Amino acid sequence: EVQLVQSGAEVKKPGESLRISCQGSGYDFTTYWIAWVRQMPGKGLEWMGRTDPKDSYATYSPSFEGRVTISADKSISTAYLQWSSLKASDSAKYYCALWFGGSRFDSWGQGTLVTVSP
Amino acid sequence: QSALTQPASVSGSPGQSITISCTGTTSDIGTWNFVSWYQLHPGKAPKLVIYEGSQRPSGVSSRFSGSKSGNTASLTISGLQAEDEADYFCCSYAGSRTLLFGGGTKLTVL
Numbered sequence: 001e002v003q004l005v006q007s008g009a010e011v012k013k014p015g016e017s018l019r020i021s022c023q024g025s026g027y028d029f030t031t032y033w034i035a036w037v038r039q040m041p042g043k044g045l046e047w048m049g050r051t052d053p054k055d056s057y058a059t060y061s062p063s064f065e066g067r068v069t070i071s072a073d074k075s076i077s078t079a080y081l082q083w084s085s086l087k088a089s090d091s092a093k094y095y096c097a098l099w100f101g102g103s104r105f106d107s108w109g110q111g112t113l114v115t116v117s118p
Numbered sequence: 119q120s121a122l123t124q125p126a127s128v129s130g131s132p133g134q135s136i137t138i139s140c141t142g143t144t145s146d147i148g149t150w151n152f153v154s155w156y157q158l159h160p161g162k163a164p165k166l167v168i169y170e171g172s173q174r175p176s177g178v179s180s181r182f183s184g185s186k187s188g189n190t191a192s193l194t195i196s197g198l199q200a201e202d203e204a205d206y207f208c209c210s211y212a213g214s215r216t217l218l219f220g221g222g223t224k225l226t227v228l
Contacts, residue, residue, distance in 0.1 A: 035217075037164075037219075043221075043222075044121060044207060044219055044220065044221040044222040045156070045164070045207050045209070045219040045222070046121075046219060047209070047216070047217040047218065047219060050215070059215050059216075061216060061217075062216075095163065095164065097164075100169075101152075102150070102152030102154070102169065102170055102211050103152045103153060103154040103169070103209040103210055103211045103217055104152070104154050104166065104169040104170065105154070105156070105164070105166060105209075106166055106175065108163040108164050108165075109163065110163050111163060
């Protein structure tokens with residue numbers, strides 16, 4: 001069974017750094033790109049960017065370019081989303097998903113809730 | 119790039135059919151036949167219900183169907199059931215390996 005398991009909820013202060021993870025299992029981790037999607041409280045989904053697990057190459061939505069870093073480590077079948085300096089506006093639930101091409105995300109992680117508060 | 123436009127809410131009674139629209143532009147829905155729809159129940163991970171405009175993944179009920187006309191995609195759910203009550207999001211490929219989501223539509227089963 002294909003599974004994406006994300007790291008647990010985080011509570012951070014503004015200015016702190018953070019890396020959350022998404023571990024894949026049940027498939028060849030290098031086969032599909034992994035995307036990250038944000039859902040702010042009470043809001044819709046936003047595509048942030050994606051990584052190719054073969055080489056960790058990433059591309060970003062213009063809205064998130066420069067604000068986050070997306071990467072992957074194929075040796076441990078894990079993708080990452082990281083911030084160097086969090087803002088309160090980064091408080092949201094973050095999902096990873098397997099991108100099968102087009103706009104097709106077949107499998108999703110359970111989501112990681114990030115809360116940034118003084 | 120702006121989000122795709124969806125109605126904030128739709129509702130229907132059990133057994134009825136509802137349609138949720140998703141309007142984009144010639145840069146996304148109008149050009150690419152890569153529209154997908156996702157169902158979100160509170161506290162759960164999103165679930166793919168339609169991809170490539172009208173294709174249903176294995177295991178998704180045939181009550182879910184998708185279509186596209188011009189810059190607008192649509193999701194139709196027939197024979198509404200209580201379990202269909204959820205938020206629904208459309209998503210379109212927008213070229214240059216980027217994607218856009220809609221703002222989401224809350225479906226209430228009366």
